[in-house]
Amino acid sequence: MKTKKTETLHVSVGYTCNNACLFCMESDKELRRQLVQNFIKTDHMYHEMDEHQNIKKIGFGRGEPTLNPELPRYIAYAKKKGFLEIAVISNGRQYRDKEFCRKLIESGVTEFIVSLHGHTPKLHETLTQGKKSFLETTQGLKNLSELRRDFKFRIIVSHVVTKVNYKFIGNFLKLMQNFSIDEILLGVVRPYNCGGMKNFFFALMPRYGAVAKKMEQLIKKNRELFFSKDDTKKQYVTINDIPMCSSWRLIELMGNRRAWVSGNDVKGEEYEDELPKCKEAKCQSCLYGKVCGGIFKSYTDHYGWDEFEPITK
Numbered sequence: 001m002k003t004k005k006t007e008t009l010h011v012s013v014g015y016t017c018n019n020a021c022l023f024c025m026e027s028d029k030e031l032r033r034q035l036v037q038n039f040i041k042t043d044h045m046y047h048e049m050d051e052h053q054n055i056k057k058i059g060f061g062r063g064e065p066t067l068n069p070e071l072p073r074y075i076a077y078a079k080k081k082g083f084l085e086i087a088v089i090s091n092g093r094q095y096r097d098k099e100f101c102r103k104l105i106e107s108g109v110t111e112f113i114v115s116l117h118g119h120t121p122k123l124h125e126t127l128t129q130g131k132k133s134f135l136e137t138t139q140g141l142k143n144l145s146e147l148r149r150d151f152k153f154r155i156i157v158s159h160v161v162t163k164v165n166y167k168f169i170g171n172f173l174k175l176m177q178n179f180s181i182d183e184i185l186l187g188v189v190r191p192y193n194c195g196g197m198k199n200f201f202f203a204l205m206p207r208y209g210a211v212a213k214k215m216e217q218l219i220k221k222n223r224e225l226f227f228s229k230d231d232t233k234k235q236y237v238t239i240n241d242i243p244m245c246s247s248w249r250l251i252e253l254m255g256n257r258r259a260w261v262s263g264n265d266v267k268g269e270e271y272e273d274e275l276p277k278c279k280e281a282k283c284q285s286c287l288y289g290k291v292c293g294g295i296f297k298s299y300t301d302h303y304g305w306d307e308f309e310p311i312t313k
């Protein structure tokens, strides 16, 4: 459960989920349900926190953590044990209840990471398979935004970029301007060979080049959408999980700030071992070759190498 590289203790507390996202990579939900329920019975979560008090941050996630009635108690315990940052990673549906949000904040949450995958009910719910999920999550973001007037905590919105929604990223960023948000993470869906991605690869996995092109157009036309409405100098959108050879033009366009694009080809990323990557002969001439671990093999197995060109300037 511990991830050394990010110095965050990740704990799985959701034994069920009220969405059924098409790209969900969990292929054995029943096993997770049994494990989490067993942890609840045996107080395993409290032991996890006792054992890792040297870590600065704790993240409650997997499944849907807000459906676990113990969550406020876990959060309060984490606070008592001295974790400085306490995050909840959620689909945000339960945040439709403002009093529940208040309870979590008063228990000790410092960061809400909320998933929203479309700017309309139809688009979001095509991906989540959850009726009313758009309405509930956006109401949740509204409630959290309002509570920021009385409490100090961060709100991060996570948007999984798929073939279904990448053409609408601009509309999504426009919708986000209605809320008070610290950071928006656009993460291109990972090409796992398990869970939903195994069954819907071609329906869900966009071409990296197509996503980058869409982003380029958007930056040229609506650059303001990448900046927070609360602080118009703050660039608050980051793009994750896109190879450097697809995205280097985006970095140039936004003023060469490497920080806002994170490639899934960088060596040493935490999921490097989970998903094998590969390189081609042409990578030898790439200026980025020394730090690049390659492209996910499951991606190139399906789409080939034609779209990737080495970076030479």
Ligand code: SF4
Residues within 6 Å of the ligand: 243, 244, 245, 265, 279, 280, 282, 283, 284, 286, 287, 288, 289, 292, 293, 294, 295, 308, 309, 310, 311
């Ligand atoms: S080394 Fe290969 S995979 Fe990596 S950025 Fe360069 S061309 Fe792309």
